[in-house]
Structure formats: C-alpha cells, structure tokens
Amino acid sequence: MESYKIHLSEAEMPQEWYNIQPDLPHPLPPYLHPGTGQPVGPQDLAPIFPMELIKQEVSQERYIPIPDDVLRIYQIWRPSPLHRARRLEAALKTPARIYYKNESVSPAGSHKPNTAVAQAYYNKMAGIKRLATETGAGQWGSALALACNFFCLECTVYMVKVSYHQKPYRRSLMHIWGASVDPSPTDRTNAGRSILAQTPDTPGSLGIAISEAVEDAATHADTNYSLGSVLNHVLLHQTIVGLETKKQLALAGEKPDVLIGCVGGGSNFAGFCFPFIPDKLKGQDLRFVAVEPTACPTLTRGTYTYDFGDTAGLTPLILMYTLGHSFVPPGIHAGGLRYHGDAPLLCLLVHEKVMEARAYPQNPVFEAARLFAETEGIIPAPETAHAIRAAVDEANACKETGQEKCIVFNFSGHGHFDLAAYDNYLEGKLVDIEFDPGEMIKKALEELPKIPGK
Numbered sequence: 001m002e003s004y005k006i007h008l009s010e011a012e013m014p015q016e017w018y019n020i021q022p023d024l025p026h027p028l029p030p031y032l033h034p035g036t037g038q039p040v041g042p043q044d045l046a047p048i049f050p051m052e053l054i055k056q057e058v059s060q061e062r063y064i065p066i067p068d069d070v071l072r073i074y075q076i077w078r079p080s081p082l083h084r085a086r087r088l089e090a091a092l093k094t095p096a097r098i099y100y101k102n103e104s105v106s107p108a109g110s111h112k113p114n115t116a117v118a119q120a121y122y123n124k125m126a127g128i129k130r131l132a133t134e135t136g137a138g139q140w141g142s143a144l145a146l147a148c149n150f151f152c153l154e155c156t157v158y159m160v161k162v163s164y165h166q167k168p169y170r171r172s173l174m175h176i177w178g179a180s181v182d183p184s185p186t187d188r189t190n191a192g193r194s195i196l197a198q199t200p201d202t203p204g205s206l207g208i209a210i211s212e213a214v215e216d217a218a219t220h221a222d223t224n225y226s227l228g229s230v231l232n233h234v235l236l237h238q239t240i241v242g243l244e245t246k247k248q249l250a251l252a253g254e255k256p257d258v259l260i261g262c263v264g265g266g267s268n269f270a271g272f273c274f275p276f277i278p279d280k281l282k283g284q285d286l287r288f289v290a291v292e293p294t295a296c297p298t299l300t301r302g303t304y305t306y307d308f309g310d311t312a313g314l315t316p317l318i319l320m321y322t323l324g325h326s327f328v329p330p331g332i333h334a335g336g337l338r339y340h341g342d343a344p345l346l347c348l349l350v351h352e353k354v355m356e357a358r359a360y361p362q363n364p365v366f367e368a369a370r371l372f373a374e375t376e377g378i379i380p381a382p383e384t385a386h387a388i389r390a391a392v393d394e395a396n397a398c399k400e401t402g403q404e405k406c407i408v409f410n411f412s413g414h415g416h417f418d419l420a421a422y423d424n425y426l427e428g429k430l431v432d433i434e435f436d437p438g439e440m441i442k443k444a445l446e447e448l449p450k451i452p453g454k
C-alpha cells in the first residue's frame, strides 16, 4: 500500500530547538534603541520580556533544550504528520512529489501554539501574572489564550478591528480559553486613543495592535508582552516544525528540492526552513520560497533598513525588510499576513539571497485553496493558501520541464474559522484588490525613523 502520511512516535519528537544564529553567513545586526541609536541591552527588554526569552533572543548556542513542561504540552498534538499530497499531484498531473507538514492539528488549528506554550512557560517561571498580545486573524491570540490557560496566566488580546468583525468565532475560542479580547485600536491605551483620534474608521493593523499590547505590558508590573512572530526566540521555538519534517523526509527516503511557506512575520516559514539552511550553505541544491500577499509585499517590495516593529514607534529599531511602520495594508482575508515588517533573521537570509520571496493576489490564492480542499480534503487558512499557490505553481513548472522534484510546504493552519472568506470567494465577491500599494509604500517609507548618530 502506498503511504500518505509519515508519522514520528512521541519518543522521536525533537528535544531541542535549533538556533540558526551561529550558522548565519554573518552575525545578525543588533536591535537599536530609537533614542540613542545604540544596541538594545537585556535591561531595555526586561520590562516586557522574561530573562530566559531575552537570552534566547541573542543566544549563539546551536541547540537549546526544550523544557519538560513544554514537551508535555507539545505531546497533545506533536509530532505533527507529514502528508504526501498524492491526490493533489494526480489532479495536477505533475511528475513532482508534493509533501506538506500539517501544523493544523494543534488545538488552536495552527503552528502558533509551538511558541505560545514556550512563552507562557518562561513567563510563568518568571512570576508573571498576565500576558498582553496582539492578534491579526485571531490565530495567534487563540494560541496564546490556550497556552495561558495551561499555565494559569491571564491573557489580554488586542485583535485587529477588521478581523475582530470578520472572525467572531476566533474570539469565542479565546473566550473559552479564558482570555479577554478587544478590537484594536481601543481607547484603553495612549497608542490606540491617538490613532482613533486621527483615523476613527481605521481597519486596524498588526502594527497598531502591537503598540497597544506593548504599552499595556510596559505600564503594568505584573504583565509581560508576548509576540507571535518576528523575534528570534519565536522563530527558534518554531524550528520544532522543520526538525520533525527533516526526520520525516529522511524516513520517506526523500531529499527536498524546494521548501515553501507563507510569510506574515516569518515564524512558520522560518521554523519550517531553518533546520535545512546548513545543508544549503554546505552546497546542497535546495530552494526556500517565502510567499506573501501583493497587498502587503514586505519581502518583494519593501526596503532593507532599520524600522520600528509597531506603528506607534514604541519598539526598538529592527533591521528588516519594511514597507514603513505607518503602512496600513488593506483588509484582505489573510489577516495574519498584514504586517509591514518581517523577522530580521529571515530578512537577512533573503537579503543574502539564501532564501527567495514571491507575492500573489487573493483570487489565485483562493483558487489553489479550493483545489487543495477538493483533492486533499482539508480547508486551508487563507494565509496557508499562499504557500499552496506557490507549491502548485512549482509543481506545474515541473510538468513543463518533466523534472521529478520533491516539493515540501508548510500547512500552517486550517481555515475552519475563515468560512466567510470562502463564501465570498465562491460567490465571486472576493475583490482582487487590483491595488498597487506603491504610492502608500512610498509615503510610509518617507516616515522611516532616523537613527540617532548615523
């Protein structure tokens, strides 16, 4: 019988995360203090993060042990299966072999709990009582609510306003797991109040919601901030995805030719790909394709420079591809991909041409999602569907060339709470925002921060 899924036993689950920092082509430039232009030290981050996560942010250790309490929660859904997409291959009539790593099997339905559980654990160990965070599509907020529930922490979620209304059932998940949820911008923070005063009708954005959550954490001693993507420690926790995939591909006797993932802040793509980067740096012929929406084309049209991670300018300056921290992307359905910047580790590797990026508009993305649902049965999150679009295009290219490539993508989450978007698509109402963000990007880039002393 042909196999469709490659499983690891719980005993085979990786016990350490992989830290890419010692293997980078050159060291990651530090975060800078916006007031002084000097590198940010642990004391600058201590008001909002526990020390163990600050240490992970700058660690040069290649492997970092996963605490037992975190492993025991991972065991609820990990190791996640690697699927061979045989029915999709047949529908495409491609000579390529397509695999996907299924992160939708977590209780929250995405890869996000891999870091949420770790972050809740380290905050609990540090004596913190409450975590504040932002969420776009609601995937991250629900993952953190789940994790806080396991470690008896309170959880406050600032949810981007457009998604708050588009995805009411994500809110229900967060409520079931005990979190409180507000549509951002709110009038609870200075950042929210000032944005509401300027643009009362704003759809909100991840950048705005981050400003609110950071301010909340910085102004309450018992509260820390938790970020669902972008930062080095978040990407580190997600490497469990790629480490498992590597073992599973070896069991299947496969060597991947191309690895694909969608990118919002970069955490699922990086966690999936980073454990394979040393192979490429040693000369293996291997491509990494990051996929983003044309409505928020950070890697494909952004500028590689220092910028704030949030809209209000409360975070340190980060060297990354950015569309400008004041860029507010249109309210597309892949809410989790609406972020003006990207993870600095990922940006460095794209800048060094170790990884590549491409962008797609909504309609072709939903077309690929529908084909996937028809053939493989699982309904993808709109974010995940970006990766599927690229995998389908790669497989179609193999049809042209006759190459029998091994294509592997990360299935970052299911779309069970995105059915309104699917209804819009099926009814032909999904506007493919024939929108060129060029002018907006230009304007936002004019507002890039000046680095003091530079």
Ligand SMILES: Cc1ncc(COP(=O)(O)O)c(C=O)c1O
Pocket (backbone or CB within 6 Å): 110, 111, 136, 137, 138, 139, 140, 228, 229, 230, 262, 263, 264, 265, 266, 267, 268, 269, 335, 336, 337, 381, 383, 384, 412, 413, 414
């Ligand atoms: C299912 C899913 N995939 C991908 C993303 C994008 O985030 P990241 O780039 O950090 O993986 C999100 C963000 O909310 C998501 O919900």
